[in-house]
Amino acid sequence: MRTLVVSGSGRCAPRAIPWARLLVAACLVPAAAHAHGLYVFVSTPASPPHGLFLLILPAFLLTATAAGYLSLRRSFSAAVALLSSFAATATFWMVFLGIGEAAATMNTAPPPGLAIGHKVLWGLGWDSLGDLFLGWNAAGLALLVASHAVPAAIGKLRGLKAWSLALAAPMLAYLVWLVPYAATGAYAHGGAGGYVWRGCGHPFPILLCLYVDEHAGRLPRATTFDELVDVLLENEVIEAGDRDKLMRCRVARCFEREVRPYFWNARWAGCEAGDIPPDEIIFQCTYHPTHTQSTVRAKDLCPPRRAQGEPAAP
Ligand SMILES: [Zn+2]
Structure with missing residues (x-):
């Protein structure tokens, strides 16, 4: 915060208010520390x-x-x-x-x-x-x-x-x-903190892209999220040791007694990603659905779409 004061020479010069700086620092340091x-x-x-x-x-x-x-x-x-x-x-x-x-x-x-x-x-x-x-x-x-x-x-x-x-x-x-x-x-x-919450910690966007790439553009045939993890395990997209930590949001695991699983849109199980409406949600963390890194839409499974002639993302 700054204020204008008249200096001895009659010119206006900015001067920082020390207590205001201290107040801002007192607010920002904890926020930065916890981020x-x-x-x-x-x-x-x-x-x-x-x-x-x-x-x-x-x-x-x-x-x-x-x-x-x-x-x-x-x-x-x-x-x-x-x-x-x-x-x-x-x-x-x-x-x-x-x-x-x-x-x-x-x-x-x-x-x-x-x-x-x-x-x-x-x-x-x-x-x-x-x-x-x-x-x-x-x-x-x-x-x-x-x-x-x-x-x-x-x-x-x-x-x-x-x-x-x-x-x-x-x-x-x-x-x-x-x-x-x-x-x-x-x-x-x-x-x-903001960065932890944003991270969420699951690699499913990448894992789903890998699976779709290796299966002619088709999504896994799984009716529940647990089944989806099993399919990815069988196809060696994920390793058995990672199963438990991939099942639930790592942030929600700290706060909830019973953690809900991720949302998996079983309606499109086994379908070609290119046939699904682009904005259809395929996968989402139910605890912070507004964050883009926690949501996979059909258009995010991009390789099949590029194969149909659509321009690749920059
Ligand atoms: Zn999450």
Whole structure:
């Protein structure tokens, strides 16, 4: 962003506004960092996923504040105990979330961190996310206990029993709000960067062209997508080891419990590609159908059309 200012000589000269540059950089750096990969944010009571944050975040902040209040009431008046507990909880939330967001945007290949919202990564199970879930939540638990220990120390809390309550109560409030994640498998949430989403990861446009080329311009005889993969396997267009990863969209596999197969237009199975209306969709990824790399139309199976005299694509 630029503005015009009048210089000492009376001329107009452009001058960049430093805070505006910082703001733009703050917005662009995370976007650029996440564009090339799958971004993962761990589910914690301080950073719930989309669909749960309106419930879990206020409920956690309230219960942690109430838990701290119960223990601090021994040393402070009701109002001071409530304010101190709220300050400890709010400070924890801002510091923990700030550290997590910084971790997730620290470079162009950011590690998993924390953020509020985003779709749950249902497809990535405990094997992929268990360590992250335990690690970040252990850190969160320690930070919450430490933040609540500060007002307890200021209030000169005395006795093992009083200190045990002061530390265990907020700890319990934290652990309770981990139960929904552990019970449902919502260990993390996130999204796919633009380049990952665009990539989709399947080679079917090329594989179908190869098959059509080798079979006199005819499409495979397959009534379902699973059958199509079998036909391509039998014809050695794909290798057996690649079967599983070719069956479903690699991006959707991260987000869905049950991943739908690709769309295969069985209406034209076994037909000559040159006889099919050019814009007819033959194959498509059902999760992001608007992207051209995820859709194969009859005109994309081009060799038979060129053989009929149509000009080749430049
Ligand atoms: Zn896809």
